[in-house]
Amino acid sequence: MLPKPSADLKPNTLTYEVAPLVKATGFREYDARWLFEKEINLLGIQALGQGLGTLIRELGKEPRIVVGHDFRGYSLSIKQALIVGLMSAGIEVNDIGLALSPVAYFAQFDLEIPCVAMVTASHNENGWTGVKMGVEMPLTFGPDEMGRLKEIVLNAEYKSFPGGEYKYVEGLRERYIDDVVKDVKIQRNLKVVAACGNGTAGAFAPEALSRLGIEVIPMDAELDHTFPRYNPNPEDMEMLHAMRDAISEHGADLALGFDGDGDRCGVVDDEGEEIFADKIGVLIARDLSALHENAQFVVDVKSTGLFVTDPILIENGAKTEYWKTGHSYIKRKSHEMNALAGFEKSGHFFFNAPIGRGYDDGLVAAIALLQMLDRNPDKKLSDLRKSLPKTWQSPTMSPHCADEIKYDVVKKVVATLEARAKDGGTIIGQSIRDVVTVNGVRITAEDGTWGLIRASSNKPELVVVIESPTSEENMKKMFAEMDAVLREHPEVGEYNQKI
Structure with missing residues (x-):
């Protein structure tokens, strides 16, 4: 059994190599984030894995889990330490390898496995690591689960169980891409920049978008965990400005930007205007509420007030509820209300049936936007932007x-x-x-x-x-x-x- 974690261990010492380092603040509202080596070490990650496995059993869930990792120089070793901890708690680990967060969520459905642990620091700068976790499709942990996991790990309440097993699952990348593009064909002639920030999305987004029948211009799609141009975060103006410049250079119709783990999407239109994700949400809500009667949406408190004042949404009978910011909160609220979609200003988009499975997926959001343009063949994205009331x-x-x-x-x-x-x-x-x-x-x-x-x-x-x-x-x-x-x-x- 691992010893009780400490919050303060000095690297390059004996104690750092034989004891878990886990800073308490890494347990956040709905996932876990630490500065690797400064706030958590590999034994700390192992303790986290054993704690998660203990919690899975405590909650009475089937002891099987999907595990994946993003493209950072240290993510694979962190995932392996997490796996050791999970297996020591008697969990069957299904390793899907390098993945986007939505690929891990898709794998839960595809493999019929209830639990997930995705090693990613999302859009955080290099040096950060973290884990997104869930035990019930399509939801991820909220404060209650994170609070209990924190107790288990920091108090060394994790337990050992027999039956731990490791399986490597091949082919999830191909099955995921097949799934997101199935039955979708964009008829309109569109030229689209796919900006990936040298993050994991580079291995997924350009190919998936190309299979829709549009012309795709990959931008920073080569995987490079040093992130040489900018951090892959489509909420940062640096990435959005790079997308704007690519629009001008290539004469593209729009640019789509994906964050480090591919669960968010940012947008720049044909005139080089950055359209913040909440206003993209208003445009998509207009489109969907015209197709689905009495459409219900959920948005976070960072989002534009247009969701309740836009005349077209009002005319379409759409209803919107503002809720707590955070992918886990909006996902859960959308699920509880059976909302057609949920939107976050940060670029997380959640689509329930018949569009999606309820989890946040940057590519599914991008496709919804392209389908909206396909249904408006006489309008550019800038025209749709200008049709919104000015704010x-x-x-x-x-x-x-x-x-x-x-x-x-x-x-x-x-x-x-x-x-x-x-x-x-x-x-x-x-x-x-x-x-x-x-x-x-x-x-x-x-x-x-x-x-x-x-x-x-x-x-x-x-x-x-x-x-x-x-x-x-x-x-x-x-x-x-x-x-x-x-x-x-x-x-x-x-x-x-x-x-």
């Missing part, structure tokens, strides 16, 4: 804030803004229309301009998003007010990007 919207901005204190900071910010509203205060010189605290705080002025502050679920950061339906000036005023509230807390650091 001025910030990118997602993330000031640094340590994991140990970020939730306390947000709690104080929530209290500050709630008190302002209760006392009849103003925001950007206007009365306050409402304050929503389902996930951090989203405060809205009388004209509909809103600002959001919440804690990031997977990095030592806060998240700030702003939107105004009236002017760029009011968007900037709201950001200034939100930033002023944050600057009352000196532990909040610099932004990764800002307006």
Whole structure:
């Protein structure tokens, strides 16, 4: 049995080689993320695997699991350590090799295996590692499961069981691509940039899109775990600007950008305009609600207010519920409500039957967008963008804030803004229309301009998003007010990007 993990072991020492290192903050709201070697070592990963196997048995689930890994220089060794831990807990491990997160989710259905553990740090920079986990298709862990897993691992409550087995499963890449393109043929003549950021999606997206009958221009599709041009994150302006430049260079109709593990999709239109994923969600919701009566959608609190004010969605009878940010939250809420689709501003798209199986998949989202264009043969993507009511919207901005204190900071910010509203205060010189605290705080002025502050679920950061339906000036005023509230807390650091 492994010894109890420690939160502070120094690399290149005897204890580092014989004891698990596991920093508690790596157990996040719905998955696990650590800086490899600084916050977790391979024995810590092994303890995580044995803890996950123990939890699977504790929950009464069938002791079989799909395991895959993304394309980073250390992900394979991390997956192997995880497998050792799972097998020591008596779990049958089905290793699908190099994979996207949606390939691992697809494998659960394809192999009829209830549990999944995908080794990926998603869009986090190199140095990060993590695991996305689930024990019930198509859902992934939420706070309850993550909280119990944290207890099991940090308290060394993991147990050994007989019956552990290893199986290597071949051919999942081909079966997955066959599945996402089946019965789909784009009739329209489209030229599409497929931006992969040298991440894992490069081994999947260009081929899958090409099989739809469109012209595909691969961009940074060569796998390179150093990520030489930019981090594969379609929410970062650096990647979006590279996609914009490729549109101009190739005269393409649009660019599709995929993150490091392929469960998100970013979009740039034919005029080089970055369309944030929540507004792509509005366009797709328009398209789908015209095809499906009484369509229900779920979106995260970072998303545009157009989901409830757009005249076409209202005319189509579409209903939208705002919910907590996070792929696990939106996935679960969409599943519980049997919503047609769920959308996150970060680029996670969730489609239930008859479109998808309920999990987030960047390629399925890309295909839904291409089918929307196919159903509008006389319109460019820029035309559809321009048909949306005008709003001025910030990118997602993330000031640094340590994991140990970020939730306390947000709690104080929530209290500050709630008190302002209760006392009849103003925001950007206007009365306050409402304050929503389902996930951090989203405060809205009388004209509909809103600002959001919440804690990031997977990095030592806060998240700030702003939107105004009236002017760029009011968007900037709201950001200034939100930033002023944050600057009352000196532990909040610099932004990764800002307006």
